[in-house]
Amino acid sequence: MKVSPLEYEVEFFKEKGFTRLRGSICQEHYWTLNPELREPQDVPCVDYWFDKIPSSGPLTVSEARRKFIDFFVRRGHAEVPPRPVVARWREDLYLTIASIVVFQPHVTSGLVPPPANPLVISQPSIRLEDIDNVGLTLGRHLTIFEMAAHHAFNYENTYVYWKDETVRYAFEFFTKELGIPGDLIVFKESWWEGGGNAGPSFEVAVGGLELATLVFMMYKTVNGSYERIPMLIVDTGYGVERMAWFTQKTPTAFHAIYGDLVERARDIVGMERPGEELLLAARRAAGKLDPDSPESVKAYFERVAREVGEDLEKVRRALTAEARLYSVLDHTKALAFMLADGIVPSNSGEGYLARLVARRALRQLRLLGSSAGLKELVAMQIDLWGRDFPQLRENAAYVLEAVELEEARFREALERGRRLLERELSRARSIGLEELVKYYDSYGVPPELVAEVAKGAVVEVPHNFYSIVAARHRSPRSLGKGEAGIEERIRSWASQFPPTRKLYYEDPYLRSFSARLLGVMDNLVVLDSTAFYPTGGGQVSDVGVLRIGGKEHRVKGAFLVGDVVVHELEEKPVGGGEVHGEIDWERRYKIMRHHTATHALLGAARRVLGAHVWQAGAEKTEEKGRLDITHHKPLSREEVRKIEELVNSVINQRRKVSARLMEKGEAEAKYGFSLYQGGVPMSKVIRVVEIDGWDVEACGGTHVSNTGEIGGFRIVNVERIQDGVVRLEYVAGTRVSDVARAAEERLEEIGEMLGASRGQEAERLKSLLASFEELKAVADQYRKSWAEGVKRELRSAEKVGGVRLVVTESPEQSRERVQEALKEITDEEPEALVAVIMRGREAAALEVAAGRAAAELNVGELVRRAAHALGGRGGGSRSYGSARLPAAVGIEEVRRALLEALR
RNA sequence: GGGCCGGUAGCUCAGCCUGGAAGAGCGCUCGGUUUGCACCCGAGAGGUCCCGGGUUCAAAUCCCGGCCGGUCCA
Numbered sequence: 001m002k003v004s005p006l007e008y009e010v011e012f013f014k015e016k017g018f019t020r021l022r023g024s025i026c027q028e029h030y031w032t033l034n035p036e037l038r039e040p041q042d043v044p045c046v047d048y049w050f051d052k053i054p055s056s057g058p059l060t061v062s063e064a065r066r067k068f069i070d071f072f073v074r075r076g077h078a079e080v081p082p083r084p085v086v087a088r089w090r091e092d093l094y095l096t097i098a099s100i101v102v103f104q105p106h107v108t109s110g111l112v113p114p115p116a117n118p119l120v121i122s123q124p125s126i127r128l129e130d131i132d133n134v135g136l137t138l139g140r141h142l143t144i145f146e147m148a149a150h151h152a153f154n155y156e157n158t159y160v161y162w163k164d165e166t167v168r169y170a171f172e173f174f175t176k177e178l179g180i181p182g183d184l185i186v187f188k189e190s191w192w193e194g195g196g197n198a199g200p201s202f203e204v205a206v207g208g209l210e211l212a213t214l215v216f217m218m219y220k221t222v223n224g225s226y227e228r229i230p231m232l233i234v235d236t237g238y239g240v241e242r243m244a245w246f247t248q249k250t251p252t253a254f255h256a257i258y259g260d261l262v263e264r265a266r267d268i269v270g271m272e273r274p275g276e277e278l279l280l281a282a283r284r285a286a287g288k289l290d291p292d293s294p295e296s297v298k299a300y301f302e303r304v305a306r307e308v309g310e311d312l313e314k315v316r317r318a319l320t321a322e323a324r325l326y327s328v329l330d331h332t333k334a335l336a337f338m339l340a341d342g343i344v345p346s347n348s349g350e351g352y353l354a355r356l357v358a359r360r361a362l363r364q365l366r367l368l369g370s371s372a373g374l375k376e377l378v379a380m381q382i383d384l385w386g387r388d389f390p391q392l393r394e395n396a397a398y399v400l401e402a403v404e405l406e407e408a409r410f411r412e413a414l415e416r417g418r419r420l421l422e423r424e425l426s427r428a429r430s431i432g433l434e435e436l437v438k439y440y441d442s443y444g445v446p447p448e449l450v451a452e453v454a455k456g457a458v459v460e461v462p463h464n465f466y467s468i469v470a471a472r473h474r475s476p477r478s479l480g481k482g483e484a485g486i487e488e489r490i491r492s493w494a495s496q497f498p499p500t501r502k503l504y505y506e507d508p509y510l511r512s513f514s515a516r517l518l519g520v521m522d523n524l525v526v527l528d529s530t531a532f533y534p535t536g537g538g539q540v541s542d543v544g545v546l547r548i549g550g551k552e553h554r555v556k557g558a559f560l561v562g563d564v565v566v567h568e569l570e571e572k573p574v575g576g577g578e579v580h581g582e583i584d585w586e587r588r589y590k591i592m593r594h595h596t597a598t599h600a601l602l603g604a605a606r607r608v609l610g611a612h613v614w615q616a617g618a619e620k621t622e623e624k625g626r627l628d629i630t631h632h633k634p635l636s637r638e639e640v641r642k643i644e645e646l647v648n649s650v651i652n653q654r655r656k657v658s659a660r661l662m663e664k665g666e667a668e669a670k671y672g673f674s675l676y677q678g679g680v681p682m683s684k685v686i687r688v689v690e691i692d693g694w695d696v697e698a699c700g701g702t703h704v705s706n707t708g709e710i711g712g713f714r715i716v717n718v719e720r721i722q723d724g725v726v727r728l729e730y731v732a733g734t735r736v737s738d739v740a741r742a743a744e745e746r747l748e749e750i751g752e753m754l755g756a757s758r759g760q761e762a763e764r765l766k767s768l769l770a771s772f773e774e775l776k777a778v779a780d781q782y783r784k785s786w787a788e789g790v791k792r793e794l795r796s797a798e799k800v801g802g803v804r805l806v807v808t809e810s811p812e813q814s815r816e817r818v819q820e821a822l823k824e825i826t827d828e829e830p831e832a833l834v835a836v837i838m839r840g841r842e843a844a845a846l847e848v849a850a851g852r853a854a855a856e857l858n859v860g861e862l863v864r865r866a867a868h869a870l871g872g873r874g875g876g877s878r879s880y881g882s883a884r885l886p887a888a889v890g891i892e893e894v895r896r897a898l899l900e901a902l903r
Numbered sequence: 904g905g906g907c908c909g910g911u912a913g914c915u916c917a918g919c920c921u922g923g924a925a926g927a928g929c930g931c932u933c934g935g936u937u938u939g940c941a942c943c944c945g946a947g948a949g950g951u952c953c954c955g956g957g958u959u960c961a962a963a964u965c966c967c968g969g970c971c972g973g974u975c976c977a
Contacts, residue, residue: 347974348904356976413974419915420908442908444974473906473976723973815961819924826924845960849924860923867960874960877923884960 005029007200008189011164012171018187028190031202034183041186042205043140044296048287050207051249056179061146061257062388064243065122068148071173077150078116082123084341084391085144086350088673089680094350095338099123099149100217100235104195105682106664107153108217110231112684115665118152118160122240124389126334128353131360132466133291134330135323138283139245139253141291143357144334146240154232166214166234170204178247180206196221197229208287209246212238251279254326258333261380265329268377269370274318281307282319294463324364331361332377333385339399340382340392342612344630345406346724351630358406363446378403398610402632410444417445421453431458433468441469491561493521499563501529504542505659505687508592508702512582517548520576525567531583534558534565537678538618539595539701544583549575555583587622588702590735594625596657596691596703597647597710597732602677603695604646605629605728608639615677616725620701624716624731631726635718643728647713654708656692659699661685671696712736786811787821794829801902803833803854807895810836815847815882822849822880833857835894839887846874846883846894854879857902866897 008020008029018031023039030040039045059067069079083102087093093101099121106112125147133141150169152160167187174180185206192201192215201215217233219226245253255262266273281304290296305315338354339345345354358374365372379400386393417439424435431454439445447461462468497518503510515527525546532555535541541557546567554570598618606613609631617628635643664686667675675688675698689699691707704710711733721727731739747761756764790806797804810818818836826832830853838845846867850859863881867874870893874883885894 348977352976409973416973423916438907441906441975442973469975823924843960847924863960872960875923876961880924882923882961 003189003191003200005189008202010167012167013187016171016182028188030189031187032183032185037184037186040188040203040205041184041208042188042203042210043208044288044290046208046287047284048208049284050209050246051283053184053207053246054179054181055247055249056177058248059178059244060248060259061240061244064247065146065148065240065388067177068173068238068240068243069120069122071177072118072120072150072169075169077118077120080115080119080121082121084673085124085126085337086341086343088676089668091680094353095126095128096123097125097127098237099125099147100151100195100233101125103151103153106684108197108231108233110155111682112664114151114153115669117158118150118234120148120150122146122148124337126338128356131331131357135254135325135327136291136297136319137289138251138286139241139257139326140286142241142253143330144337148238148240149236150234151236152234154234156230160234162232162234163216166216166236167202170202170212170214170236174204174206174211178243192217192235193221197233198226206246209242210239211242211246212236251276251283252322252326254329258329258384261329261384262325264380265377266325268372269325269328269365269368270372271321271325271368271370274322275308277308278304278310278315278318279322282322321368324368328361328364328368328377331357331364332374333381335361335374335403336378336381336385336392336399337389339402339612340389340395342395342614342630344612344632344724345402346630346722348722351724354402355406358403359410359444362407362410363448367448374403374407375400395611398612402612405632413444414449417443417449418453421445421450425454433459433462436461436465437469437472440465441472490521490524490566493519494524494526494561494564494566497526497564498528500527500565502565503529503531504533504702508659508705511585511588512580515579515581517576517579520573523569523572525569525573526564527567527579527581530558530565530567531581532558532565532567533583533588533702534560536560537700538598539591539620540622542583542588542591544581546573547580548573549577551575555581590622590733591620592702592704593710593733594620594622594731594735595701596707597713597730598625598627599657599689599691599695599697599699599703600647600650600707600710600713601625601627601643601728601730602629602697603691604643604650605631606674607646608642609635611674614674618678624729624735626727626729628721628725628727630724632724634720635726640715640718644713644715644730647710650691650694650707651710651713652708654706655694657689657703657705657707658692659687659689659703662688667698709733714739783812783817783821787825790821790825790834791829794825794832794834799831800899801857802831803850803857803902804829804831805833805835805895805898805902807835807837807891807898809891810838813838813840815845818847819849822847825849826851826879830854833859833898835898837885837889837891837894841887843872843887844885844889846872846885848876848881848883848898850879862898862901865901866894869897869900870894 013031016033018033019035020029020031021035022029023045025039026045028040073079083096085096087096087101090101090104096102102121102123103114107114123146124144126144128143130141131143134143154160154162171182171185174185175182185204188203188205190201190203192199197217198219198221199215199217201213203210204212204214213236215235217235218228220229241253241257245256248256250256285300285303289300301312301316301319304319305312308315335354335357338357343350343354345351345358361374382392382396382399420443421439431450436447436450439450440447447465451458451461503513510531513529513531515529517525518528519526532542532544533539535557541559543557544555546553546555546569551573553573556568556570558565558567598620602615612630614630615627616630619626662685664684667686667688675696677697678699681698686698687700688696689703690696713730713732714736715728715730716739717729719727751758751761754761754764754768790808793806794804797806812818818838822834822836825834826849830851832851833854835846835848848859848863850857858878859881860876860878863874863876863883867883867885870885870889872883872885874881876882
């Protein structure tokens with residue numbers, strides 16, 4: 001888009017005497033007080049030289065954050081606490097990647113007012129797209145960072161502030177709070193786009209380091225063009241870690257962020273400390289380093305080597321090792337935050353992202369030649385950041401256990417891969433690119449490990465290895481989800497009606513009601529109010545009857561289109577006006593019990609297993625409830641029992657269950673994001689269901705009013721349905737009795753089959769098994785004597801063409817048994833040629849085997865010819881054959897055919 | 904949610920491409936040898952070839968469907 005220069009003309013610049021210049025290398029426009037600054041002072045146009053720029057004194061990450069927040073609080077901004085790094089309130093994002101994410105989509109779309117306006121926040125954020133560059137750039141790339149931000153939301157009728165004030169704040173903060181000389185601060189003109197929005201922006205850079213981005217969100221992107229949105233949003237992002245780096249002037253950002261943790265981690269890994277000179281030279285050069293370009297990386301190493309007067313290889317090795325150490329620090333911090341916010345590592349969803357980070361950290365450790373584990377490092381991160389982020393300490397036990405488990409899994413995967421690879425190598429094959437990709441993609445073995453195991457037999461690993469892998473995964477775009485497959489025709493018809501009054505919310509115990517008929521299309525009916533609960537939130541819809549025009553119609557179900565409840569009848573009704581409805585109450589009550597039981601169960605599971613337990617799916621029907629929860633390992637019998645007992649005691653405590661509508665922001669502030677167990681409602685007001693002192697969730701279902709009404713609870717099945725997800729199935733209320741009866745009836749049935757009286761089933765089965773063993777032994781005896789008989793017959797049989805032929809019938813119909821017997825006979829009688837007929841109803845099967853002395857015979861061919869002569873088909877190998885013959889074939893007939901074929 | 908790999912003895916796996924009597928190593932049991940600890944020799948037990956269907960005279964093997972595990976990517 002062609003951006004008008006007017007977008008960047010700010011009153012403050014004129015007032016202060018800023019000039020607009022254009023860089024000679026980077027060709028971008030920027031605003032400065034100092035025309036001597038020939039470039040916009042940003043990577044990759046200049047070296048880092050911020051260490052030469054004065055500041056008001058070194059700040060830790062924690063201090064820089066505090067300073068920022070206090071500055072804006074003093075200027076009328078309200079402090080908003082940070083959210084989790086897992087974006088639970090977003091359906092389209094796994095991780096919180098910026099502070100603005102906190103306010104999307106509800107605030108930015110204008111649906112919900114912000115918690116304060118203007119506001120200030122410091123939001124821990126995680127971005128994984130640059131994970132491979134972490135470390136090498138000495139801190140420009142991080143997976144986890146804090147984005148400090150002040151936001152202002154300007155509505156059509158409420159103006160807060162816009163560009164001018166935002167730029168003033170930035171200038172004032174950097175000069176007064178950080179002590180940066182104003183003539184070294186550069187505002188580079190830029191354009192920002194993301195999440196469907198766009199707008200002009202300034203990148204604020206000092207001495208090569210970009211310290212902040214000031215975005216003025218004012219467009220939305222529509223098919224590649226821009227449309228003004230009614231809101232004007234000030235979206236800023238100040239890098240807290242960069243402020244710490246800038247003020248501490250340490251060789252790398254990691255030293256500024258982690259302090260002495262860098263050296264402690266170095267000791268754990270067992271690395272030498274590089275000379276200060278090397279790191280300082282690296283920092284100067286890192287400003288122009290483009291980690292995605294092999295040429296730029298090469299030039300970077302060469303320049304550092306030249307400046308410190310060292311051997312290039314030595315420098316490359318030292319800096320690569322440093323980069324690995326730094327990325328281990330970065331990844332262990334990201335992992336601590338991800339796990340503490342409740343991610344369970346798995347092979348899909350956000351769980352996979354945690355696994356990705358853990359495995360990359362482990363790989364870096366391996367490449368450093370260290371056998372150190374992640375656990376100790378993660379524990380150190382919890383220690384370092386736990387004061388500012390208490391969730392780290394609260395969930396430390398789970399975090400460390402999950403880390404340990406991930407490590408074990410990775411080791412197992414590598415072990416498996418190593419065995420496969422060694423086998424492959426023993427077949428003296430060389431390892432090419434194709435194999436490298438296969439080992440990584442299918443078995444999780446990174447290419448450098450393949451190279452290590454395969455030694456010389458491996459091709460070079462291409463630098464774009466991971467994009468080669470990624471290319472294999474490019475899949476056709478998935479279809480847009482659409483609202484659960486409701487036909488467009490129905491959708492547009494239904495949406496013309498006013499919202500249905502939801503009587504099932506006003507009184508979940510309402511069984512019958514009167515309403516006015518608003519519309520009919522085929523068998524679909526819309527009323528002005530209804531007690532029929534429409535399918536949603538994992539709760540199945542009600543069924544029942546509607547009396548329309550004097551005739552009763554069965555209601556098969558109901559569903560929601562927007563705010564309109566659509567009833568699905570068995571046939572099209574006639575007439576209209578007053579309608580009387582009645583729901584199937586027995587069914588509904590069972591569903592309500594299961595639904596409330598689900599909430600009680602989730603509360604119990606979180607208490608027994610930990611706060612990382614989240615609902616991963618649920619269904620409540622008349623028969624049973626089903627709840628999928630995130631958890632990193634299978635539940636023990638003991639844990640299941642504890643959870644069940646806990647739910648039953650909640651039932652006995654007769655806790656109050658209440659549902660009420662709350663302002664979204666208010667509910668979040670009061671209860672946290674564990675509200676959103678079943679997804680995030682896109683509305684200003686949400687319905688909050690609370691079991692007093694036990695569980696609070698945003699939920700649109702119907703519930704009993706007291707846990708006592710659940711009436712009883714029994715977990716009937718537990719299974720692991722996916723890595724990191726455990727499924728619980730359970731029944732409540734009178735269904736407990738149904739399930740108990742069904743179990744009893746099953747036992748009775750078994751008892752009857754066993755002929756055992758009540759309570760004697762196990763004894764009876766034991767003795768039956770004993771007699772079964774006895775019978776098996778007897779059958780073996782018979783088999784043996786049958787085989788002996790065949791052998792006797794063989795010995796007395798006439799020798800024809802070097803073999804003795806016996807044709808006989810088997811009392812058993814099992815191919816396998818006959819083969820077993822034939823094997824024994826032919827092993828013992830080398831000259832044997834034995835044919836066994838097994839007679840079935842439709843056809844007879846023939847099995848023929850020969851002993852060793854009959855080696856020159858081709859049994860398969862023999863059988864093929866004989867079978868053909870007898871009107872069947874057959875074949876086989878040199879020593880064994882089988883055929884299918886007409887059912888009535890006689891022994892003598894078979895003998896003659898075989899003899900015929902023999903000559 | 905999708906791609907790729909896999910499921911055979913207690914364990915680790917071969918056999919599958921090219922259909923024809925289910926194998927190896929380790930472990931286990933017994934016997935011998937030895938009496939220095941991953942010793943050697945011999946014998947033996949141990950199988951729903953993941954499940955279901957199809958093709959075929961014949962399926963661990965080929966085809967279809969399902970279940971389970973691993974792994975990479977959204």
